[in-house]
Amino acid sequence: MGFHRLASLAALVSIIHLASAHSTPTTAEEIETQRALQAAAYYCAPAVAELTAARKRAWSQRVLATGQPSILEGEDLFSQETLDASPNKQVMECSPVEDGAHVSNNTCVLTPVVTEGPYYHLAGHPIRQNIAEYQIGLLTYLDIGVIDVNTCKPIPNVLVDIWHANSTGHYAGHPEPSIELKDEKPQVGGKRNGLLSAFPRTKPQETWLRGAWPTNGNGVAQFTTIFPGYYTGRATHIHTKVFTDWKPLENGTFQAGNLAHVGQFFFDDDINLQVDKMYPYVENPIRDMVGRTRNWRDSLNIFEDSHGPEGKYNPVFKMEMLGGVINQGFAGFITMGINATNSLDNWWKG
Numbered sequence: 001m002g003f004h005r006l007a008s009l010a011a012l013v014s015i016i017h018l019a020s021a022h023s024t025p026t027t028a029e030e031i032e033t034q035r036a037l038q039a040a041a042y043y044c045a046p047a048v049a050e051l052t053a054a055r056k057r058a059w060s061q062r063v064l065a066t067g068q069p070s071i072l073e074g075e076d077l078f079s080q081e082t083l084d085a086s087p088n089k090q091v092m093e094c095s096p097v098e099d100g101a102h103v104s105n106n107t108c109v110l111t112p113v114v115t116e117g118p119y120y121h122l123a124g125h126p127i128r129q130n131i132a133e134y135q136i137g138l139l140t141y142l143d144i145g146v147i148d149v150n151t152c153k154p155i156p157n158v159l160v161d162i163w164h165a166n167s168t169g170h171y172a173g174h175p176e177p178s179i180e181l182k183d184e185k186p187q188v189g190g191k192r193n194g195l196l197s198a199f200p201r202t203k204p205q206e207t208w209l210r211g212a213w214p215t216n217g218n219g220v221a222q223f224t225t226i227f228p229g230y231y232t233g234r235a236t237h238i239h240t241k242v243f244t245d246w247k248p249l250e251n252g253t254f255q256a257g258n259l260a261h262v263g264q265f266f267f268d269d270d271i272n273l274q275v276d277k278m279y280p281y282v283e284n285p286i287r288d289m290v291g292r293t294r295n296w297r298d299s300l301n302i303f304e305d306s307h308g309p310e311g312k313y314n315p316v317f318k319m320e321m322l323g324g325v326i327n328q329g330f331a332g333f334i335t336m337g338i339n340a341t342n343s344l345d346n347w348w349k350g
C-alpha cells in the first residue's frame, strides 16, 4: 500500500532529522546508546508483534465462542489460562542476536519517548478503566500491553495513564483558547504546521477521557472509551504515560512515582477516515475549515518519531470491529516496549 511506503520513507527521513527532534543524542556515548536501542528495536519488533497478535487471537476466539463481543467492566478477557493455551507461549522470548559491534543481545522494542504535549493533568487522572464519562462517540475498547526492554517480559502492575481529545477535538479541562488568542490562525509551515497555541486549563474539575489503570499479570491494561477526535495540526492520537511506581489516593486519583515512558498511539488513516464521517465527529468545527491531519502530515514529527529511529516500531493500534458494522465500535490492540528502569520528568517541556 502506498501509504505504508510513504510512512516508512518518512520514518527513514526522520532518522536524519532526529538530532533536531525531541531526543537529541550529542555525546559519543549518547549516540552509541541510541544505536543500541535502534538495533534492539530492529531485532525484537517481531516479538512485540506476536504478543499483540496473541491477544487479538484470544479476543477473536472468544467472540467466535460466545458470538458476543461484550465488554464487561473489570473482566479479564485475556486470563492467564487463555494465554497459556495459546500456541505462542514463546512470544516473549527474544532471540539472542549477534551482529557486529552495535547489538546488545536480548532487548526488545523500545517505543520512543515522544512529547506528552500541553494537556497532561499532573494531578487528577482517576484510576479507572472506563474513562468515557458522558462523552459521546464511537465505543472503543483499548488493550494495551507493556513489556520491559531490559527483560523482554510483560510488566505487571505498572500504571498505564491515558488521555485524549473528545469526538470534536477538545481535552477535558481546556475548552477555550486564551482570550487574547481567540482569533489565532493555525501555523503555516514549519514543524508546528497546523498547530494553535495550547488552550489553557480553565476547568480543572473535568476528568473525562482521562484515566489510569495498572497492568494485569500479563502486562496488559484495558480501557473503555470513545474513539478520539482530532484538532488542528495533529493526527488522531491517544497520549500515554507509564508509571512503574505510584500510590492510589483516597479521592480515586494517584500520586505519581517513577515515570518510565511517555508516548502517543495512533490509528490507521483508513479508519480515521471512516470515523470522521460519523456523528458526532462530523461536528468537529475544524473539519470544514482546515480538515483532519493525516498521520504522515502530523506536526512536530510526532507520528514519525513514534516509529522509532529505524521505523521498526508500530505506534498504530490494530483494530477489530466489535460488531458487524463500524457503528458498534472497535477493540484496539497495541504493545509498548518500555525501559522500566528509565526515569523521566513528569511534566511538559514543550
Ligand SMILES: *[C@@H]1O[C@H](CO)[C@@H](O)[C@H](O)[C@H]1NC(C)=O
Binding pocket: 103, 104, 105, 106
Ligand atoms: C548477552 O547476554 C549474555 C548472557 O546473558 C551476557 O553475558 C552478555 O553480556 C550480553 N551481551 C550484550 C552485548 O549485552
Ligand SMILES: *[C@@H]1O[C@H](CO)[C@@H](O)[C@H](O)[C@H]1NC(C)=O
Binding pocket: 123, 124, 249, 250, 251, 253
Ligand atoms: C486528590 O487528592 C490529592 C492529594 O490530596 C490532590 O492533590 C488532588 O488534587 C486531588 N484530586 C482531585 C481530583 O480531587
Ligand SMILES: *[C@@H]1O[C@H](CO)[C@@H](O)[C@H](O)[C@H]1NC(C)=O
Binding pocket: 135, 136, 166, 167, 168, 169, 170, 171, 174, 175, 280
Ligand atoms: C467536546 O468538548 C468541548 C469542550 O468541553 C465541548 O464544547 C464539546 O461539546 C464536546 N464535544 C462533544 C461531542 O460533546
Ligand SMILES: *[C@@H]1O[C@H](CO)[C@@H](O)[C@H](O)[C@H]1NC(C)=O
Binding pocket: 037, 107, 110, 149, 150, 339, 340, 341, 342, 343
Ligand atoms: C534503560 O534505562 C537505564 C536508565 O536510564 C539505562 O541505564 C539503560 O541502558 C536503559 N536500557 C535500555 C535497553 O535502553
